[in-house]
Amino acid sequence: MEDILTMIANFGFPIVVSAYLLVRIEGNGPSADAAGAVPIPELMKRAYRRRFSSAYKLRILREADGLSRPGEIGALLRREGLYSSHLSVWRRQRDEGTREALSRPRGRKPADPPSSRRWRSCAGGSPAPSRSLPWPVG
Numbered sequence: 001m002e003d004i005l006t007m008i009a010n011f012g013f014p015i016v017v018s019a020y021l022l023v024r025i026e027g028n029g030p031s032a033d034a035a036g037a038v039p040i041p042e043l044m045k046r047a048y049r050r051r052f053s054s055a056y057k058l059r060i061l062r063e064a065d066g067l068s069r070p071g072e073i074g075a076l077l078r079r080e081g082l083y084s085s086h087l088s089v090w091r092r093q094r095d096e097g098t099r100e101a102l103s104r105p106r107g108r109k110p111a112d113p114p115s116s117r118r119w120r121s122c123a124g125g126s127p128a129p130s131r132s133l134p135w136p137v138g
Contacts, residue, residue: 057090 067073
């Protein structure tokens, strides 16, 4: 411990900073856990991107669309820990999804897509398309 104090004193740090570092190194501070380790805020866990399910997005959008008084949407966003840009993006996704769902043709899907017919005809005995190669084969 004296080595640490000597090293700190040689660098010329103020006393407050050296006492802070000593508490950090020794682990006797108020935020020390049972093992004596003190978490360093600069080395916290890696941040991760939040993922929201479609059911959650729809629930929040329905709730936000039902609010009419000033400040209610802000209160909802604060309560859920969201930003207004989330609502904008989710509304756009909802509208695009609805448009996409409505533009699909109704009824059964075709039994045999055209792309699979081409492969079936090649595998069924007809020769594969001939290509000339830039090098001799054989």
